[in-house]
Amino acid sequence: MSEPTPRPSRTQQRIETQERILSAAGRLFAALGYDRTTIRAVAAAAQVDAGLVMHYFGSKEQLFAQATKTETPLVTGETPEEVAEQLLGILRQSLIEEPIASLAALRSMLTHPDAAAEVGNAHAERVKVSKAIPGVDGNLRAAVVSAILIGVVLGRHLVKLDELADADPDEIVELLRPAVLSLTKADRPE
Amino acid sequence: MSEPTPRPSRTQQRIETQERILSAAGRLFAALGYDRTTIRAVAAAAQVDAGLVMHYFGSKEQLFAQATKTETPLVTGETPEEVAEQLLGILRQSLIEEPIASLAALRSMLTHPDAAAEVGNAHAERVKVSKAIPGVDGNLRAAVVSAILIGVVLGRHLVKLDELADADPDEIVELLRPAVLSLTKADRPE
DNA sequence: TCCTTCATTCAACGGATGTAGAACGGTTCA
DNA sequence: TGAACCGTTCTACATCCGTTGAATGAAGGA
Numbered sequence: 001m002s003e004p005t006p007r008p009s010r011t012q013q014r015i016e017t018q019e020r021i022l023s024a025a026g027r028l029f030a031a032l033g034y035d036r037t038t039i040r041a042v043a044a045a046a047q048v049d050a051g052l053v054m055h056y057f058g059s060k061e062q063l064f065a066q067a068t069k070t071e072t073p074l075v076t077g078e079t080p081e082e083v084a085e086q087l088l089g090i091l092r093q094s095l096i097e098e099p100i101a102s103l104a105a106l107r108s109m110l111t112h113p114d115a116a117a118e119v120g121n122a123h124a125e126r127v128k129v130s131k132a133i134p135g136v137d138g139n140l141r142a143a144v145v146s147a148i149l150i151g152v153v154l155g156r157h158l159v160k161l162d163e164l165a166d167a168d169p170d171e172i173v174e175l176l177r178p179a180v181l182s183l184t185k186a187d188r189p190e
Numbered sequence: 191m192s193e194p195t196p197r198p199s200r201t202q203q204r205i206e207t208q209e210r211i212l213s214a215a216g217r218l219f220a221a222l223g224y225d226r227t228t229i230r231a232v233a234a235a236a237q238v239d240a241g242l243v244m245h246y247f248g249s250k251e252q253l254f255a256q257a258t259k260t261e262t263p264l265v266t267g268e269t270p271e272e273v274a275e276q277l278l279g280i281l282r283q284s285l286i287e288e289p290i291a292s293l294a295a296l297r298s299m300l301t302h303p304d305a306a307a308e309v310g311n312a313h314a315e316r317v318k319v320s321k322a323i324p325g326v327d328g329n330l331r332a333a334v335v336s337a338i339l340i341g342v343v344l345g346r347h348l349v350k351l352d353e354l355a356d357a358d359p360d361e362i363v364e365l366l367r368p369a370v371l372s373l374t375k376a377d378r379p380e
Numbered sequence: 381t382c383c384t385t386c387a388t389t390c391a392a393c394g395g396a397t398g399t400a401g402a403a404c405g406g407t408t409c410a
Numbered sequence: 411t412g413a414a415c416c417g418t419t420c421t422a423c424a425t426c427c428g429t430t431g432a433a434t435g436a437a438g439g440a
Contacts, residue, residue: 010407014417033301035225039398049419054399107300110348111223123351137361143353144342144365151341152334158300161313163333171327175334178377179369187368200437204387229428239389244429 025067029104034112070101075129080184095169135186211236215257219294224302260291270374285359325376
């Protein structure tokens with residue numbers, strides 16, 4: 001599959017370089033977090049000079065913003081059971097692969113305000129499902145589920161807690177199904 | 191309540207200063223994490239020169255180690271129900287107060303190896319309860335519970351996810367009881 | 381009182397980092 | 411072919427950090 005309009009080699013080259021930088025930045029941010037990731041290190045990993053990174057992305061903050069940009073999957077379920085299954089599906093996907101951009105934001109959320117905001121937004125997006133979670137405490141229930149998902153993904157990919165890191169993703173999902181269901185289903189009157 | 195043996199004022203003064211430094215360090219590490227906490231900032235918060243911090247604690251690493259030192263509460267329950275209640279009790283306590291030393295370690299666990307090790311140990315301690323959790327997957331179940339607790343405490347005190355930060359601790363505990371119980375009780379044959 | 385001890389401060393070094401701007405060299409196009 | 415363009419590198423600056431070692435001055439003991 002080739003480019004429809006084969007761009008002049010200069011533009012082409014530039015785009016490839018930018019992607020190489022962005023990819024290296026994502027990997028480093030995910031592995032080390034915002035503070036310990038150096039522009040020089042990103043440049044080296046992308047086999048490029050540090051000045052070029054600045055030239056393309058303006059600042060470290062903007063580079064981070066681009067590298068962690070990701071669209072949050074929507075949860076559209078209408079019943080508690082549907083919502084639970086969708087959330088478990090998102091979790092499963094996050095356990096199987098290593099979502100670099102998300103991991104970069106997660107890794108930095110405790111020490112970099114922008115990253116915390118990013119994670120907070122994804123969280124808020126997930127909390128919106130509370131419309132489908134009955135009970136006066138729908139918001140809180142949704143938030144607890146969200147915190148659980150964050151904790152499990154964190155434990156598996158970033159802190160690498162032994163048992164979680166090695167376990168079969170499906171097994172983890174199965175274990176969490178009752179827990180998530182107990183939270184999406186209200187046990188108190190509306 | 192006065193000192194049993196009123197120490198000479200010099201020693202007394204030194205101990206008070208050390209405690210002041212340690213307290214300031216704990217607060218700053220918990221608020222900013224390891225990297226963003228500066229020895230100079232700790233010194234300023236303790237109204238002391240930076241050199242003195244080095245003189246007493248040797249290095250930033252050692253200061254962090256002292257400031258995050260904490261004994262993990264033991265879980266001794268023998269039945270799944272007992273274990274669940276004890277874990278929920280620990281969670282409840284961590285939601286009500288702000289355990290500075292633990293929060294300092296948690297805040298830094300994603301970016302500082304030593305902090306990750308510290309949290310990993312507390313986690314491992316909690317996983318030991320898997321002897322009381324039936325099923326071939328006892329270890330994994332215990333690890334999942336541990337990850338859940340971390341996620342919730344993190345969300346409340348550090349990331350400050352709106353709904354979690356404001357909620358009544360007891361309400362959160364009540365919401366999590368079925369979830370935790372579903373994990374400490376096996377639903378598969380041994 | 382004099383000397384020692386020691387809690388504390390001061391000044392400085394070496395290294396790393398984000399960032400800015402000049403310089404270079406190949407590509408593109410008239 | 412020559413000039414403008416631009417992707418890229420080089421050099422440098424200002425700042426901040428952990429850490430060190432000498433200096434200071436008050437307290438304690440003989």
